[in-house]
Structure formats: C-alpha cells, structure tokens
Amino acid sequence: xxxxLLKLQPNKSLTSEEAKRAPxxxxxxxxxxxxxxxxxDLSFVAPEKGLVAVVGPNGAGKSTFIKAxxxxxxxxxxxxxxxxxxxxxxxxxIGYVPQRGSVDWDFPASALDxxxxxxxxxxxxxxxxxxxxxxxxxxxxxxxxxxDFADRQIGQLSGGQQQRVFLxxxxxxxxxxxxxxxxxxxxxxxxxxxxxxxxxxxxxQGKTVICVHHDLQSAPDxxxxxxxxxxxxxxxxxxxxxxxxxxxxxxxxGRLAPSELSGLVAMASE
Amino acid sequence: MDLPLADFxxxxxxxxxxxxxxxxxxxxPGNFLVLRKQSLIGDAMSHVVLPGIVVGYLLSGxxxxxxxxxxxxxxxxxxALLIELIRRLGNVEPGAAMGVVFTSMFALGVLILEQxxxxxxxxxxxxxxxxxxxxxxxxxxNNWSDILSTDAFEQMPGSIxxxxxxxxxVFFVIVIxxxxxxxxxxxxxxxxxxGFNAKYISIGLIIVTATSAVAxxxxxxxxxxxxxxxxxxxxxxxWTDRLSSQLLLSAVFALLSGSLGYLVxxxxxxxxxxxxALNAAGMIAVIACVLQGISMxxxxxxxxxxxxxxxxxxxxxxxxx
Numbered sequence: 001x002x003x004x005l006l007k008l009q010p011n012k013s014l015t016s017e018e019a020k021r022a023p024x025x026x027x028x029x030x031x032x033x034x035x036x037x038x039x040x041d042l043s044f045v046a047p048e049k050g051l052v053a054v055v056g057p058n059g060a061g062k063s064t065f066i067k068a069x070x071x072x073x074x075x076x077x078x079x080x081x082x083x084x085x086x087x088x089x090x091x092x093x094i095g096y097v098p099q100r101g102s103v104d105w106d107f108p109a110s111a112l113d114x115x116x117x118x119x120x121x122x123x124x125x126x127x128x129x130x131x132x133x134x135x136x137x138x139x140x141x142x143x144x145x146x147x148d149f150a151d152r153q154i155g156q157l158s159g160g161q162q163q164r165v166f167l168x169x170x171x172x173x174x175x176x177x178x179x180x181x182x183x184x185x186x187x188x189x190x191x192x193x194x195x196x197x198x199x200x201x202x203x204x205q206g207k208t209v210i211c212v213h214h215d216l217q218s219a220p221d222x223x224x225x226x227x228x229x230x231x232x233x234x235x236x237x238x239x240x241x242x243x244x245x246x247x248x249x250x251x252x253x254g255r256l257a258p259s260e261l262s263g264l265v266a267m268a269s270e
Numbered sequence: 271m272d273l274p275l276a277d278f279x280x281x282x283x284x285x286x287x288x289x290x291x292x293x294x295x296x297x298x299p300g301n302f303l304v305l306r307k308q309s310l311i312g313d314a315m316s317h318v319v320l321p322g323i324v325v326g327y328l329l330s331g332x333x334x335x336x337x338x339x340x341x342x343x344x345x346x347x348x349x350a351l352l353i354e355l356i357r358r359l360g361n362v363e364p365g366a367a368m369g370v371v372f373t374s375m376f377a378l379g380v381l382i383l384e385q386x387x388x389x390x391x392x393x394x395x396x397x398x399x400x401x402x403x404x405x406x407x408x409x410x411x412n413n414w415s416d417i418l419s420t421d422a423f424e425q426m427p428g429s430i431x432x433x434x435x436x437x438x439x440v441f442f443v444i445v446i447x448x449x450x451x452x453x454x455x456x457x458x459x460x461x462x463x464x465g466f467n468a469k470y471i472s473i474g475l476i477i478v479t480a481t482s483a484v485a486x487x488x489x490x491x492x493x494x495x496x497x498x499x500x501x502x503x504x505x506x507x508x509w510t511d512r513l514s515s516q517l518l519l520s521a522v523f524a525l526l527s528g529s530l531g532y533l534v535x536x537x538x539x540x541x542x543x544x545x546x547a548l549n550a551a552g553m554i555a556v557i558a559c560v561l562q563g564i565s566m567x568x569x570x571x572x573x574x575x576x577x578x579x580x581x582x583x584x585x586x587x588x589x590x591x
Binding site: 067070071092096103104108109113114117120121123126153 | 448466513
C-alpha cells in the first residue's frame with residue numbers, strides 16, 4: 001500500500017502533515033457500482049493553487065471520483081479530507097460544477113435564479129433570498145459575460161451559455177476548492193475562453209480546481225497538474241512529469257496511436 | 271330552480287370548501303413532484319394509503335385522523351421499501367416497480383375492506399375511488415354570518431377541519447422550505463454538495479405528499495387526489511417560467527377546478543332540465559383536465575397555438591392572410 005503510494009507520487013509521500021494542509025487529500029478511495037469497481041484504491045493529494053486535469057478513457061471513473069470526493073455517492077473505502085477535515089464539515093469551502101446534462105434545463109428558473117443557488121450555502125437553511133443576494137448573483141453572471149441573459153429561462157440558452165451560468169454559480173459559491181465535471185464539453189469558442197479566464201483567475205486567487213477533462217490535446221495548455229486514471233490511478237503530479245507517453249499508454253492502452261502520444265507529451269513538456 | 275341560502279350553506283358550501291382545500295393541499299406539493307418527474311408518486315401514494323387507512327381504522331376502531339394518518343404513513347413507508355426492494359432484487363426499472371407495488375397495495379386494501387366488514391360503515395371501495403364530497407354536511411349554517419360563530423365551528427365537519435389544518439401545514443412547509451425544495455429539485459447533487467442533503471429533502475417531500483394524500487383521500491377519493499397532484503401543477507407550468515409564479519398559478523387552477531367542477535356537477539344537470547347531479551369528484555378531475563388541455567393549446571410560450579402566434583408576430587407576418 002505505502003509502496004504503491006510512493007510509486008505513484010515519487011515527489012511526495014503522503015504524510016499526515018501534508019494532508020492536513022492540502023485542499024484535498026484522498027487515501028485508498030474505492031467506489032463500486034453494482035459490484036463492479038469504478039474507482040479502485042485511489043490516493044491523491046491536490047496541490048494548493050493548482051489547476052488539476054483529471055484525465056482517463058471513457059468509463060475510467062473520472063466523474064465517479066469527483067462525486068465520491070464530494071461525498072455525493074457512497075464509497076466502499078477510503079479517507080477523504082478537505083483542508084484537513086472531513087468533506088461534510090467543509091462544504092462552504094467547496095464549489096461544484098456538475099455535468100451540464102445532469103440537470104433538467106426545462107426547469108422554471110432564470111439564469112439569475114440558477115446563479116443565486118450558488119449563494120444558498122452561505123444563506124443557510126430556511127433563510128430567504130433577498131434583493132442583495134440577487135445583486136451579488138448578477139455580478140457573477142457579469143463575470144462570465146452573461147449579465148444580459150439574467151432573466152432568460154435557462155432552457156432558452158445555448159449549451160455554452162448554460163455552461164457559463166453553471167460557472168457563474170460556482171463563482172457565487174466563493175469556494176477555495178472547486179470540482180468541475182467536463183465544463184468544456186460541447187461549448188462554443190467564446191465559452192471556452194470564458195472558462196479558461198475563470199480558471200486562471202481562480203488560480204491567481206490561490207484556489208484549487210479539480211476538473212474532469214476529456215480532451216488530451218488541450219489538457220497541457222489549460223492545466224498545470226494532472227491526475228491520470230483508469231479505474232486504478234495511473235499517475236498524478238505536475239503536468240510535465242505526469243503527461244509521459246508511458247503513463248498515457250498505461251491509462252489508454254492501445255487507444256492512442258504512437259504519433260498522437262508523442263505529440264501530447266511534447267506539448268506537456270513545453 | 272329555487273335554492274334557499276341555508277341549503278347552499280349546509281350542503282354545497284362545505285363540499286366546495288373540501289374540494290378547494292383538497293385541490294390546494296395536493297396541488298401545491300404536486301408542483302415539485304411534476305418537476306422532479308415523480309408525478310407517479312402522487313398516484314402511488316393515493317393508492318397505497320388505502321390499506322393503511324383501513325388497518326388504522328380496524329386497529330383503532332375510529333375514523334380519527336391520527337390512527338388513519340399513522341396507518342397511511344406506515345403503508346407509504348412499506349411501499350417505498352418494497353419499491354426499492356423490487357428495483358434492486360429484480361433489477362426492474364423504478365416506474366414498473368412503483369406500478370407493481372401501488373396496484374397491489376390498493377388491491378390489498380380493497381380485500382381487507384371487503385373481508386373484515388369495515389366496508390359499509392364508512393369506508394368502502396366506492397368511497398376509495400370517488401370520496402364522499404357530496405355527503406360533507408355542515409349543519410348549523412343558516413346565514414353567511416354563521417360561519418364565524420363558535421356554534422358553527424363546533425359543528426364543522428371533521429373532514430374540513432382535517433383538510434384545513436393539513437393544507438395550512440403544507441402551505442407553510444412549502445413557503446419555509448421553498449429555497450431548499452427549489453434547489454434540490456433542480457440540482458440534487460449541487461444541493462447535497464452545499465449541505466442541503468437532497469435525499470432527506472426528498473423524503474420530506476414524500477411525507478408531505480403522503481400526508482396530503484391521506485387528508486384528501488377520505489374526502490375526495492383517489493381519482494381526484496391523483497388529478498390534483500398533477501393537473502394544477504402541469505397546467506401552471508404552461509403559463510410561466512418562474513417557479514414562484516407556477517406555485518401561485520397552480521393554487522389558482524386547483525381552486526378553479528375545485529369550485530367550477532363542483533358547481534357544474536351539482537347544478538349543471540339541473541340547468542339542463544335533468545333531475546340528478548353528477549359525481550363531483552369526477553367532474554372536478556374533468557375540469558382540471560380541460561384546463562390543462564386549454565393551456566396546452568393557448569398558453570403563450572408553451573402552448574402550441576400560443577407559440578405559433580408568437581412566432582408569427584416575431585416574423586412580422588400579418589395575422590390575417
């Protein structure tokens with residue numbers, strides 16, 4: 001167990017001291033679905049002020065990893081701490097951008113309504129939403145260039161605009177640690193730029209973003225750390241050290257052609 | 271047709287009140303059921319409560335609210351467990367599991383009812399389906415001013431008191447937990463990640479649904495309970511894209527179908543020269559359905575014809591071709 005950990009993270013051994021400070025520390029996380037392992041024996045320490053890409057082939061358990069880390073689905077085993085405490089005690093420090101397809105966009109709510117939901121954690125149980133909350137939510141919509149669409153019913157927005165609404169909602173959570181599940185999927189160029197800007201700003205503010213990312217080409221550009229997994233963890237660490245052809249080959253098996261691999265690795269080491 | 275005020279106040283007014291209250295207490299939580307795509311739960315609850323109510327009645331020997339409510343909640347809980355069990359063990363999809371459980375629970379209720387002799391006293395199968403809206407009588411009302419008198423309050427039928435209390439409770443629960451219900455209905459994962467455990471909120475909503483179903487079931491029967499859980503909310507959704515407006519509109523539609531349905535059932539045939547009345551619960555459900563139909567066609571954004579008109583206007587085409 002320890003040996004495996006050391007092998008996966010050659011630069012850091014998971015000391016309790018380090019886990020205490022880390023935005024996210026996971027040890028030995030396993031999740032199964034209908035007796036089928038989806039994430040197996042995953043240990044991972046997220047860096048402070050880091051943009052972490054979670055990559056792996058389809059069915060590698062990327063979304064499951066995020067949901068389990070957030071405590072949304074039951075885990076078989078494993079220890080998860082956020083800034084040294086269990087997730088349940090740190091909810092106010094965590095922001096979450098789920099997959100766009102996970103909600104019903106026909107829901108009777110405006111873009112502003114959805115962004116306001118990001119403030120609910122701060123507002124707390126039973127307290128009503130006030131004008132000042134709506135004002136605050138509007139400022140977050142403005143940050144992703146969506147202020148003009150505040151009153152639009154969410155189903156009337158394009159896919160990219162919907163993603164930006166989700167992003168604004170995450171910003172409204174004003175968290176230290178963000179989980180994002182495939183925010184770049186199916187978005188237009190403007191939204192892609194908006195997301196990248198937001199990611200950079202979050203990093204500059206000293207925040208940590210853990211982001212499921214399906215596109216290997218852009219991963220080295222957008223992120224500075226990577227967690228590669230395929231049910232079992234393959235590698236994690238700074239992008240240049242992690243995005244090696246050996247690691248990618250191990251995660252993706254024969255699904256990547258050698259030429260593709262060398263191209264990706266060259267990008268990562270730049 | 272001559273209708274003395276006292277007759278109206280003693281016979282029709284209480285029935286109208288029951289119809290409206292039942293509409294409100296089922297219609298309001300119905301909004302969240304419909305948005306969660308769990309409309310079937312309202313349906314399931316209204317069937318499932320029958321064996322619970324019968325067993326509650328048999329064990330306690332009275333038609334008091336508390337034993338019936340406990341029995342019904344027990345039945346609802348057992349059904350929820352059974353649905354989960356069938357889903358897991360049989361690998362059956364949730365809708366089918368629900369269908370299996372609630373029809374068998376209802377059938378079980380009918381069997382117990384028929385076998386134990388509980389039927390005929392107050393509960394029988396016909397009641398279970400249509401309720402006893404027409405037999406809700408409020409003696410002691412001779413004038414409008416009597417409604418406020420203590421005497422009338424003492425003579426208030428149990429079903430009105432029961433429904434009134436439950437409706438009030440449901441109303442406050444929804445107002446107080448509006449934010450939490452909205453979030454957990456739209457995005458349960460997000461709700462949980464923010465510390466509003468979606469599973470607990472969901473269980474809470476089912477308890478509210480079961481309570482409404484029990485309170486309304488006895489008075490208006492399962493047909494109307496199902497209609498009122500779904501129709502007002504689905505109709506209201508056609509007219510607005512705001513959740514708070516939808517809740518308000520669903521209340522309006524519930525009241526409208528309740529009062530209109532009862533009046534048409536009670537007086538419609540008279541006006542046409544016939545000397546009988548129609549079943550009120552059935553007519554209310556029909557009116558609710560008609561309102562839904564009208565909305566599906568004419569509502570500005572979601573209705574077929576309404577949308578057509580709007581598009582035409584947007585394209586600046588003359589309306590008369």
